[in-house]
Amino acid sequence: MKRGLLFVTLCVLTATQPAWAQKFGYVDTDFIFSKLPEYQKAQAGIDQFADRWSKDILDKQAEIDKMQRAYQAEEILLTDEMKRERQRVISDKEREVREYNNKVFGYEGLLLQKKKELMKAPMELLQKALEKVAAQRKLNFIFDKASEGMLMLYTDPRHDYTDYVMEEMGLDPDSQKGKQSATTQPTNSAKPK
Template sequence: MRVYIITIFFLIFGLNFVNAQRFGYIDTNYILEKMPDYKKAQDEINQLSVAWEKEIADMDKKIQAMYSALQAEQVLLTDAMRKERTDEIQKKEVELKDYQKKVFGFGGLFFLKKQELTKPIQDKVWDAVDKVAKQKNLHIVFDKAGELTMIYTDPRYDYTDFILDELGLGDPNDEIKN
């Protein structure tokens, strides 16, 4: 979809406009992998996810145990007792589903925590991209890690190392292309 929009954009504004523009690309996945803060945030997110998944699994085990107990004792229970236990199991199942949605659903605790931990890091990257784009007089910067498919990329237009340098994460032994 984006490729079609970009193609239409180029056709509407003509090749002269395109020739006047300066393009570059970066690889945000590579940049984020180099950032210790991002690795730390990912580790924290993974730990929280594992803890929440364990909590949900424990809740599910309790429900399964309640169901097994009901099956084992079903012949000894009156209809009223059986209905009471069935209602209790169903209530626990609803609570489990609600908790799953609260934690892992859209806008849930997992999403909010991930956003809280990664947004400051992403903001640093976007600020560095903005600064490098202005320094290098770039009009458009693509992210090859995004949905936009890049069939071929000339390394001289790769500004990933400049972003890493701006973030203080560049390799001093790398020779940055002009």
């Protein structure tokens, strides 16, 4: 659906602007982020928070399991009232764990908020570099080769602006071993003009 909408939008833009040619380019944000220390630091922070919160949930679940084993071991000795009370306490604990899990890992949860917070700086660096490269190279569009929404089965290396964006960000674009996929033509490695 997204690709169809993108295609229709591009057709409309092309049809309404016949007087001037539009320039397209693409970058590989996965590759850029793999070289960007700010992104790696942010990702490490996100992983640290996720691990800590996961451990909290596992600890709470282990406590519930312990309570259930104790209840099963003592069930025969308990009155009906005591059984109901123990079951209620266990149910309350299970509900608390589910709520905590949703609070942390759910939609708009703590992890997503922390990710937005930590990724703000690397994303701003990338955006500034993209805007500068687009202005310098007079590009109308820059696509993300790494994006799920824009699938590229074939890419002409002449239109790859990843190196320019990396240079703008102060990163070393020469460590690209293994970057080219089977869909690119390895014989033409010149940068776009």
